[in-house]
Amino acid sequence: MEEDPPIAVMDATCALCSWGARMIHRLDKSGEIRIAPIQSDKGAALMRANDLDALDPDTWLFIENGTVWRDFDAVIRVGERSGGVGRLCSVLRVLPRPLRDWLYARVARNRYAMFGRGDMCALPDPAFRARLIS
Secondary structure, three states: OOOOOOEEEEOOOEHHHHHHHHHHHHHOOOOOOEEEEOOOHHHHHHHHHOOOOOOOOOOOEEEEOOEEEEHHHHHHHHHHHHOHHHHHHHHHHHOOHHHHHHHHHHHHHOHHHHHOEOOHHHOOOHHHHHHEOO
16 A cells, blocks of 8 residues: 655745745655645645644644644654755754744744745645645
8 A cells, every 4th residue: 555645734825835835845855745735625624634823824744654733843854754954854853842832833923024925825836836735
């Protein structure tokens, strides 16, 4: 039985998340990681399956081989999985989990004010668009 590809789930209307999606595309040389915007049917379903509100998309998810990572842990795992300079995300592990969670929550709640809005689904790169799951 073939396993599902690893999936990163994030807010498609957040400029920071859009940047993160572009970094996944750039760093994941295997091309395996798929991206599911929270606003898509698949992204919303994955949020609900993990007891999260798809209408309040403050959470990043990374799902690989049935394991689910959230927030900074998801960012760290995506970086490790992608390799190269993405592995630098591992540095976040030096922060104690409560501090990582607090920091992530502060950035997530204020992401539009801090970074603005974007639309990752409008990016013209066909190779990037092929990673998107609706």
